[in-house]
Amino acid sequence: MSGPDDAERRTSAFTRGLTLAENRIAQYGAGTCLAAMMLVIVISVLGRYLLAADLIPGAYNIIERVLFPLMVFWAIPIAHRDGTFPRLTVLVDRLGPRARLAVSVFVLAVELVIYLILFRFVFEFAWEGVARERMMRIATETWPVYPILVMVPLSFGLMVLEIARLLWRDARMLAGRG
Amino acid sequence: AASAEEMNLIISSALPQKHMWVGQHMDPFADRIEKATDGRIAFDRYYAGELVSVGREYDGLTGHTIDVSAPFLAPYQEGIFPLSDVSQLPTLGTDSPMITRAFQKLLDSDVALQDGKTFYQLELTDNGLVGWPLGASQPYAISTTGKVLDDPSDFQGLPARAGATLHVIGVEQLGATSVYMPAAEAYEALSRGTIEGILLSIGDWRSYSVQELLKYTITGINMGSWESYLAIRQDTWDEMPDDLKKVWDETARQAALDNAAYVVKQDEIMIDEAKKDYDARFVDVKTLSPEMQAHMAQAATNTWKVWIDKMEEQGEPGLATARLWAKLITAEGGQLPDGVEKILQ
């Protein structure tokens, strides 16, 4: 019977790949957005005081509508995977290992349902936004918003995968096969 | 949302109750409807973006989170109501009631603008909405923290804040440097000189707390009034019995006119206060030098041109809409900046 081991190995290879991908997106994608935000503001301030000119028209919009949203949606999956989301652990810490596992499975199952619902909403929103050519205003221009919009379901989709993985892991452990 | 007999509607505003479009439009409108229909229409009222924030009104309505949006801030629903910006085109000698009446007539007009569709069909029906005007803002005027604008060159490099797209275009056409910032930052920016000018309706000064800072204002040229809608979703409207529809329609039209009368008064009160308490100067454009008048008219005219071109580029009937608006404004007694007639040919 090589089943569980194989499954385990495949899952962990898949997980490693996903973690690496999420890391890269966060570090280079989201990180670049943040660095750009910093530079856009510094250039604007310098322009204002040294040249009395608005060097980047709509700098404020570019940050608010493009750079910051991209940064956040690219960073969410890894922030979630790292387990940095705040939670209350006072009670759970007092439970025995098996009870804790059971609670975890229950909580994760509920969480999975919630994120699936959220995923459905953001997916539909992005889909319609692309189809309807939803726009955003940058200075006096309107730009299509879809390049940012499609990142929302991507972000939530990755979170759903992570929750499913954790649920699978804990459920197997609870069933005594972990 | 309800049976034919009794309708319980969610009416929502992204603005707080103290804003004139809520306190002087949404609330009086809802009160009157509830009274006139004897409670057959009742509203659950939500304010200050409790349910739906600025710019998300369209999503809120079409997504059935709310039934009625007042004010429905069309210019903030990015790219969905492009033609509704037409009220922000610069005109001369106009005030809130004139703009409000003209806008109602624009909505009532049966002139086909594109593909046999009227303004109403293009902007509202096609987006699943039924709507009425609000009381338009008083004219947007250019004000400074003290710099006197006597000569066209005085505009050069003047850092000024404008909000709406058309206002930004207008400021740039005057030769000023448009500085982009959220409205909430205007006070700080004016007080420390990051910006020295602002395009705003005088009655709105208090909402931004800038009344003590603005010392010089050119009046008589309307750099574009802000106007928008009271909007209800089409399917909810269709469920409404005809007698209620009639009450609604009449009430909405009257609410806009009353709102406009209030807005005019606010402007006058603010002007008096600014003169008396803050030493502010208000200069009518007609008293300025001929060069200055010509410069401002040219900027205003260019704003029409830029907007029309932009609309046409996007496949929207900018020219036809501007033509119709020009006709309605002049019928109300307003004037067009020199040269606009020519563009509209």
Next chain:
Amino acid sequence: MDVWLIILIFAAWFALFMLLGQNVATCMFGAGLLGIFLLKGSRVLDGMVATNIFYTTSTFSLSIISLYLLMANFLMRGGVVVDLFQVAYRLSGHRRFPLGVATIFSGGLLGAVSGSGSATAAALSTLASPQLERYGYSKDLAIATAAAAGSLSAIIPPSLIMIFYGSLTQVPIGHMFMGAIVPGLVCISAYIGCLAYLGWREGNRMKIPPATADGGTTTKGEAADDPALATVSGRSLSAFIFVVALMVVVFGGIYGGVVTAGEAGAVGAFASLVGMVVMRRIGWRDFWLSLEDAVKVTAMILVLVMGAEMFGRFLSFSQVPRELVDLVQPFIDQQMLIMLVLLAIFFLFGMVLESAAVMVLLIPIFLPILDSAQVDQLWFGVMACFMISLGLITPPVGLSVYAASTATRHPVERIFRPAFMFALFAALIGVAAMLAVPESITFLPGRIGQ
């Protein structure tokens, strides 16, 4: 279904999953979705769920959080904590109580250029607590002092929680920063007072020779110095001067009205980057890691805000906040009483929850009450941030103490005992001072740009 029954179900769901350890954002999403569904049906969700999630990220004021985080990360990775403590350590003249004070001051100084506390607490606890022990403090108190010094990052502006409050309430963030300067100084004083008391009590109990206990030179002398602290190098001094200059630029820029709080964050981050690179303290790797850390924390906070929006929308639909206002109505004239009760609630929530979570949870419920009691939102906000930030060193969940505990491998509960005293001291003195003299908060913001 009856509204009150739905509210009960909503509250029960929220309480259950919070206790079971589901993350706070998910608890709020879940309770909000369920509550709205029960109250209004699934249809209303179409117009709000996705737009809330998407447009939450289009909030300029929240983007400022990431810039201040970045600034702090550059400085942390550049290792300036060591330098600050080194200088403070020298200035303390190797005497017991002044050394404790120096530790707190290093935390305060670092706090003036950093927005969140754990990293500072970890660094100071490894650096400072061995020295504090050497000069006669117990291990518990030594680490607790370092943790408290670390918590000053959240209490002294700039602080993430203040940016956060500003973006939730429209109070200008620059005003929050300016308003929190005096309370921050009060907190430092309270910590020092608490340290004096705890140290004195300990000194009595442990029979430390009076020469050491009241501030005399230790018998062990400088021979026992940590090599890293043996001398103040030019490198340390320049880092120290750089941090002070950066602090002046950020606060001076905001106070002088030269830049907004958001711009100050970007300019500060940029200056830190340039400074650290020029001083050869960070390289490419540190640069990317600083960015990564900042975006992760920002993302975590943004998901919390998204969850809070769902949670808040349910509250609006159910009209709970309005009912609460009616409930409070008989006491509405008693501003002080209302403030005290609300601040106590903030302190208690800060004990068990992470600070951003406390904010998103309580603000939508309390804001209408503040409004109708006509409480100044800036004044209240600074105090609320103060109370929440003290949660960093209160049990059972205190991130500063956790960080210090991890860094020193010393049991959490032993550190919490003295740490809680620090928090309690600061809370009582801080609240008394700020309620008695509201100008301690409102004076500086009122003068920005003048």
